[in-house]
Amino acid sequence: MMLFNQEDYYNLCVKCGKCRSVCPVFHEEKEEGASPRGKTALVQALSGHALNASKRTKRFLSECLLCTACSAVCPNGVRVDLMVLSARQQLSGYAGHRLMETVLTKVVFSNTSTSFKLGSVVEEVAGEKMVSGSGVFYRLPARHVIPEIRGEKFSASKKNAHTQPAATGFFLGCLIDFINHAVAGDAVRLLLASGKNPYIPAGQACCGLPALSMGDTKTALRQARAVVSLFETADTIVTACGSCGAMLKHYYPLLFDDPAEKEKVSKFSEKVKDITEVVDPDVFRRAERGDVTITYHDSCHLKRGMAVSQEPRRLLERAGYILREMEHPDRCCGLGGAFHLKHRELSRAITRKKTDDIRATGAATVATGFPGCMANIGAMLIEEHSSVTVVHTVNLLAAGLKK
Numbered sequence: 001m002m003l004f005n006q007e008d009y010y011n012l013c014v015k016c017g018k019c020r021s022v023c024p025v026f027h028e029e030k031e032e033g034a035s036p037r038g039k040t041a042l043v044q045a046l047s048g049h050a051l052n053a054s055k056r057t058k059r060f061l062s063e064c065l066l067c068t069a070c071s072a073v074c075p076n077g078v079r080v081d082l083m084v085l086s087a088r089q090q091l092s093g094y095a096g097h098r099l100m101e102t103v104l105t106k107v108v109f110s111n112t113s114t115s116f117k118l119g120s121v122v123e124e125v126a127g128e129k130m131v132s133g134s135g136v137f138y139r140l141p142a143r144h145v146i147p148e149i150r151g152e153k154f155s156a157s158k159k160n161a162h163t164q165p166a167a168t169g170f171f172l173g174c175l176i177d178f179i180n181h182a183v184a185g186d187a188v189r190l191l192l193a194s195g196k197n198p199y200i201p202a203g204q205a206c207c208g209l210p211a212l213s214m215g216d217t218k219t220a221l222r223q224a225r226a227v228v229s230l231f232e233t234a235d236t237i238v239t240a241c242g243s244c245g246a247m248l249k250h251y252y253p254l255l256f257d258d259p260a261e262k263e264k265v266s267k268f269s270e271k272v273k274d275i276t277e278v279v280d281p282d283v284f285r286r287a288e289r290g291d292v293t294i295t296y297h298d299s300c301h302l303k304r305g306m307a308v309s310q311e312p313r314r315l316l317e318r319a320g321y322i323l324r325e326m327e328h329p330d331r332c333c334g335l336g337g338a339f340h341l342k343h344r345e346l347s348r349a350i351t352r353k354k355t356d357d358i359r360a361t362g363a364a365t366v367a368t369g370f371p372g373c374m375a376n377i378g379a380m381l382i383e384e385h386s387s388v389t390v391v392h393t394v395n396l397l398a399a400g401l402k403k
Contacts, residue, residue, distance in 0.1 A: 009083055010044040012076040013037065019070035019080065024332045024350045025063050033060040036070035036080040043083045046090065053091055061087050063343055065336035065350075066213060067300035082254075088215030120149040130382065135182075137382060145379035153177045154184040156202045162188065166199035168278075169234030171227065173244035174206055175371035183371065186398035187240045187275055193401055194280035198238070201230045209247040212255075213337045221255045228252070228268050237268070240275045240394050242370040243337075246305025248272045274302060274369065275394060276311040284319040284400045293322045294396065295363040297354070297377065298330035299370035312369055312393045319400030324361040331357070335376040351380045358388060367393045 019036035020026050032038040033056070042060060045051035064084045071079050123146075127138030136148040154160055154177050162170070168191060176183050184200075191198045208223035227248065231237050239245035249272040256262040296313055303309045309330070317323055334340060334350030354377060358366050366388060368374055378390040 009078050009080075010040050010047075013040045013078050014076060016075070018073050018075065019078075022069040022073050024065060024067065024069070024334065024353075025346065028346055028349050029063070031060075033057075034063055036074075036078075039064060039080060039084055039087075040078065043087045046087055058091060061091065063339075063346065065300070065332050065334070065339050067332040067336070068304040069300070069330075069332065072304050085212060085215070088213075089217050090215075092215035120151045123149055135378075137379065145382055147179050147375045147378070150178055150181060153202075153204070154181045155200050155204045157181075159185065160200050160202070162198045162200045163202055164199065165233040166197040167233075167235040168196040168198050169231040169237045170198045170200045171207070171231070171237055171239050171244060171248065172200065172204055173239065173241035173371070175375070176241060177204060180371045180374075180392065183240055183392045183394050186392075186394045187238075189398050189401065190275065190279050190283070190394060191238065193283040194278060196236075196238075196278065199231075199234060203230060207244045207247045208255075209243055209251070210337055212247070212251060217255060224252050224255050224265070228265055231268070231271075234271065236278065237272045238275050238278055239272065240369065240392070241372075242274070242299035242302025242306060242308075243372060245272060245274050245308075246301035250305055272306075274306055274308045274311070276308060276315055276369065276397075279315055279397065281315060281318045283402060284315075284397070285402050292320075292365065293324055293361075293363045294365045294367050295324050295326050295358060295361040296329060296393075297326070297333065297358070297366055297368040297373060299368055299373045300330070300332050302369045303330050308369070312367070315397055316367060316393065319397055321396060321400075324363045326357045326361055328357055333373050333377050335372050337372075340376065348380070351376060355380050355384060355386065355388075359386065363388070365389050365391055365396070367391055367396050369393050 015037055017037055023036050026035040033042065039060060042051065042057055046053065051057060061084055066081045066084065068081050071081060123138045127140050130137040130139055137145055138148060139145050155172055170187065172184055188198055205226060206223050207227055208220035211219035211223065237248065239248065249269050252269050253262060253266050256265050294316065298309055313323060331354060332350060333354045334347040340347035366377065371392065374390045374392060381388050381390065
């Protein structure tokens, strides 16, 4: 199956180049093939068999963060992210996956419980423990700084007392389930304070976005079916992860061909909301926190994938925080899923622009709605010996709840 008809988009591209002005990768690479316009031309040439899948072509198509900044400014609404995803699917079909993609899609994210348990052991054995304002991190060989991995899933732990089906389903996502347990706990507090009865099934696994981003649509489809089946009784499906939310809300319907299944998934996707869309603004103390200045980083998938940007800001200000905006609050932090592993130096260059923007605000804390951005920005701030802390929006909001 193909995600969509590529011609629906690449024929709309008039080569104006407006997309180049907002593309973080093009800003670093300065090559046409690295720009969204260049990638559109590559996809068109590949689909028309006018171009072979050379090593250089594959590199350009892998050098995309899927941040959708280009689509947001395109006057014709060209969805470069969908074209890149479709091209990666084609390339994986006749060119085969690289070893890294195969390991990530077929091993790591196909059996997350085993993978994250192994990861926690590796941290303990090979890592150097680093305690920072952003939580506990480990420094691993080759300059990798990653957050502490829990050996137990939050959804399967004794802390999760919300396993009975309810109207409000809470999809955690891998990073919250295996790493950011405090986010899960505070999200539950916010939901309960807002009159919601959360349901967190223990059988949660990966949403499928890593597989989709690497062209493995079969694995992504299998994982999507598993997620949808967990929340059949829910009236609302809440996420506290911008990328998981965008996957559930916008990419899931593209994966299904069968009409009956497609209709079921479309109804599921309509129920998906970010947690800041359902929290009651009246649950906060409204006490001014003049000593806590914060800035807010818009994760790409939360702002452009789920159209959620003002909701977290309004809630943070309602909870009494002083917000100082960055010059470019919605510029990608350079994570891009496996992008930061495959193109590490390119990713780091983009991340440094983000941390420069954060420090320029003078804020002591940066809030964001995606745990991946938290980890990526937090790791760079640690390397830069910065005192700025990175916190999930949910944690800041929970601290402002009425007693």
